Amino acid sequence: MPKSLTNFRDELLSAVHDLLWLQWASLGAGVDDAASMPATQVIDPEALLLATSHFGRREPRLFDESLGWMARYGGMINVQRLKNLQREGMLGEKSIFAAMAAHVKREGGLTKWETLANTSQVTVEHEPEPFLITDSSRPAHWGEADADFLSRGWVKTPARQRDLTMPPSPAKSSNVLLTLRALIGVSARCEVILYLLTHPFGKVADMVNLTGYSAQAILNVLDEMALSGTIYTDGGRTVDSWKKKGRGRSLRYSLKQADWLHLIPAAAEVRWQPWFALLSLAQATDIALVADSASTSLLPAMQVRRVLDTLTPQLAEAGIASRLGCSPNMTGSEMLGQLAETLPSVLRSA
Numbered sequence: 001m002p003k004s005l006t007n008f009r010d011e012l013l014s015a016v017h018d019l020l021w022l023q024w025a026s027l028g029a030g031v032d033d034a035a036s037m038p039a040t041q042v043i044d045p046e047a048l049l050l051a052t053s054h055f056g057r058r059e060p061r062l063f064d065e066s067l068g069w070m071a072r073y074g075g076m077i078n079v080q081r082l083k084n085l086q087r088e089g090m091l092g093e094k095s096i097f098a099a100m101a102a103h104v105k106r107e108g109g110l111t112k113w114e115t116l117a118n119t120s121q122v123t124v125e126h127e128p129e130p131f132l133i134t135d136s137s138r139p140a141h142w143g144e145a146d147a148d149f150l151s152r153g154w155v156k157t158p159a160r161q162r163d164l165t166m167p168p169s170p171a172k173s174s175n176v177l178l179t180l181r182a183l184i185g186v187s188a189r190c191e192v193i194l195y196l197l198t199h200p201f202g203k204v205a206d207m208v209n210l211t212g213y214s215a216q217a218i219l220n221v222l223d224e225m226a227l228s229g230t231i232y233t234d235g236g237r238t239v240d241s242w243k244k245k246g247r248g249r250s251l252r253y254s255l256k257q258a259d260w261l262h263l264i265p266a267a268a269e270v271r272w273q274p275w276f277a278l279l280s281l282a283q284a285t286d287i288a289l290v291a292d293s294a295s296t297s298l299l300p301a302m303q304v305r306r307v308l309d310t311l312t313p314q315l316a317e318a319g320i321a322s323r324l325g326c327s328p329n330m331t332g333s334e335m336l337g338q339l340a341e342t343l344p345s346v347l348r349s350a
Contacts, residue, residue, distance in 0.1 A: 030164025050092030301332035
């Protein structure tokens with residue numbers, strides 16, 4: 001590779017951190033909003049939360065403001081979807097996210113976060129260590145330690161928030177998923193509607209890949225929504241007309257955007273990017289670059305390959321897989337080198 005691994009990792013972290021700042025600013029967290037999310041990009045709040053639990057260790061103000069936003073508006077987060085995405089094991093740091101969930105439950109009084117905060121589900125594999133990662137000689141921790149984080153193996157100063165948190169603005173297209181949740185409730189129905197509003201059509205398998213729900217959960221939502229008469233399938237027939245033939249999973253479903261834009265004008269001409277896939281790949285690449293620079297093992301590079309193989313269907317549907325430039329005949333190390341070069345620019349322009 002023409003550049004050092006350190007330079008590649010710096011570029012990757014810079015691209016991810018810029019993305020996290022933009023998305024949290026769009027949601028209304030008390031962070032600088034000098035720039036803004038492109039109007040066509042929809043934020044995936046669950047993927048954003050999980051990514052923050054890994055990458056937020058280098059951005060203390062962003063991390064604390066995200067905690068403040070969750071404590072106030074965590075009721076708009078789909079905890080079941082978080083569990084589904086966490087189960088994949090590709091994005092986020094489980095013990096850190098458990099501490100974040102405990103903070104949300106305590107500060108926001110949101111009991112639905114209790115299962116995510118449950119320490120019995122988290123194995124602490126190290127003695128308490130500083131939460132923040134710094135590149136200077138300045139101590140990573142000073143003063144009092146946050147009890148929620150300390151009990152999960154991390155020494156962190158209690159969150160400092162400036163009380164600048166705002167609700168997610170429905171005028172911003174990037175917030176349209178949360179706008180849907182505010183309108184009709186936090187459920188898989190919102191993701192199904194958003195998928196159909198941002199794609200000309202889709203099969204159940206496509207919706208499963210992007211949303212993180214099971215095929216049965218998606219089908220249940222489609223069956224209920226069919227009663228409204230606004231769900232269409234191949235040939236323009238309603239879902240009910242096909243159910244007797246048992247083809248629900250292979251049908252192509254669609255909505256008419258015009259039926260919805262008077263309710264959710266922000267949904268016009270937006271794209272729902274596979275943020276979970278992109279951020280999972282960024283996390284795996286970050287971990288592998290650290291291990292590769294230390295020459296500790298080939299396993300992290302092999303893990304990157306496994307993650308990419310798993311996520312390729314989501315990335316391919318969004319037209320992103322080809323931009324990464326990876327091919328099946330690459331070794332794990334070759335794939336890592338390729339991603340180190342291409343992934344930062346993909347994250348900045350996704």
